[in-house]
Amino acid sequence: MKITKIRSFPVKVGIRNQLIVKVETDEGIHGWGESGLSGREMAVAGALEHYAKFLEGRDPFAIGALWQEMYRSQYFEGGRVLTAAISALDIAFHDIKGKALGVPVCDLLGGRHRDRIATFATTFAPPGPAMLDQARLLVEHGWNAIRLSPSGHENKETYEPREHIAESAEWCVKAREALGSAVVLGIDYHHRLTVAEAASFCQRMPSGTLDFIEEPIRDESPGAYEALRRMTDVPFAIGEEFASKWQFLPFIERDIHQFNRIDICNVGGLTEAMKVAGWSEAHYVDMMPHNPLGPVCTAATVHFAAAVPNFSWLETRASPAETHLGFDDSALFPIQCRLEGAMIPVPDGPGLGIEVDEVALTHREFEFWEAPHLRRRDGSYTNW
Secondary structure, three states: OOEEEEEEEEEEEOOEEEEEEEEEEOOOOEEEEEEOOOOOHHHHHHHHHHHHHHHOOOOOOOHHHHHHHHHHOOOOOOOHHHHHHHHHHHHHHHHHHHHHHOOEHHHHOOOOOOOEEEEEEEOOOOOOHHHHHHHHHHHHOOOOEEEEOOOOOOOOOEOOHHHHHHHHHHHHHHHHHHHOOOOEEEEEOOOOOOHHHHHHHHHOOOOOOOOEEEOOOOOOOHHHHHHHHOOOOOOEEEOOOOOOHHHHHHHHHOOOOOEEOOOOOOOOHHHHHHHHHHHHHHOOOEEOOOOOOOHHHHHHHHHHHHHOOOEOOEEOOOOOOOHHHOOOOOOOOOEOOOOEOOEEEOOOOOEOOOEOOHHHHHOOOOOOOOOOOOEOOOOOEOOO
C-alpha cells in the first residue's frame, strides 16, 4: 500500500475552525486526521504541503518510522506547527491501518482497557446562579466530573485577574456546597494567572473545594509550577499546549502535576501520546485529554483513552450545557463517536470509526479567526 495524496480541509464548524486532513492510498483506503492548532490552521496546512512532498509514495503502515522521519527531517525540529501537522497525519495513518486490517485503532495501540470512556463536562455560564443551574443539569444527566469557568473568562477585551479571583473562589465554594462531596469539581484558568495570583485564588477556598485546577499559569517554567505546588494542595491538570514528550518530561519527572491534559492533535498524534502515557503511568499521573475540536479528534482520543490504563476523564463539548456552541456537526460527520449519558462507547468497527462527508466538507467555508487579544486596564497585553 502506498500514500497517493494528502489533502487538507480548513473549515468552519460551529464556533471555531477545524483543519481536517485526508490521506489517500493506492488501494482505495483513506484515513482521516485532525490538527489541533486552533487559530493557526493555515500555518499547519503549509507544513502539510511540505510533508506531502516526501510522504506520497510511502507505506502508511510504517507509522513509527514515518513519525521519526517527519520530526527529524528538518534542522529546526519540533514546534507546535510541525507537531500539529504530524499529529493529523499520524492519526490518519492509524485510521488507514485499522481499516486495512479490519480492527479498531485501539487494537493497534495494545487493545482496550475499557469499553466506555468517562467524560467531564464544562459549565458555559460564568460564576453565578446560572453556573450552578448548569452544573445541576449536568449532574442530572449523569456527569460526576464537572469543570467550571472563572469569573471574567467571558470578557473578550479586558482581563484583570485580581478583580475576579475572589468572586471565582466564592462561587467554587458555593458549587461544592450545592453539588455535594461526591462530584469531581475543577476549574480552567487558561494560564491567565501569575504564581501569586493562582496561590491567592487557591488559598481563598477550603481544602477539598476543587479536585483540580487546570492551566493556572503558563507552562514555560516548570520551576514556577513547583513554586505554586508549595503554596497549594489543589491537584494540577496541565499540558494541553505541550507539543512533544520532551515538553512533558520535566513535569512528569519532577512529579509536579497529577493530570496530563494531553492533546492528541497537537502532541504528535497517537504515536507520541502513547509514549507520554507510559511515562506518566510510571509516575502515577493520569491522562485527562484535551478535546475541544471536532469528531475526528474525539474519535482518536476515545481510542487512546481506551488503550491506556492511567485514564481519568475525556473532555467533551457536547454536553447539555454546551450544545448551543455547535461543536457536533452531523452534516459533516454522519458517523462519529457520540455520548451515551456521560460516557462514550468505544467504536468496534475498523479504523477510527468515523466517516466524513467530503462533498459537504469541500463546500464549507473557512473563516480566519483570532483568539482575543486581551489587555489589562493599563493597556498592556495579557494571556488569553
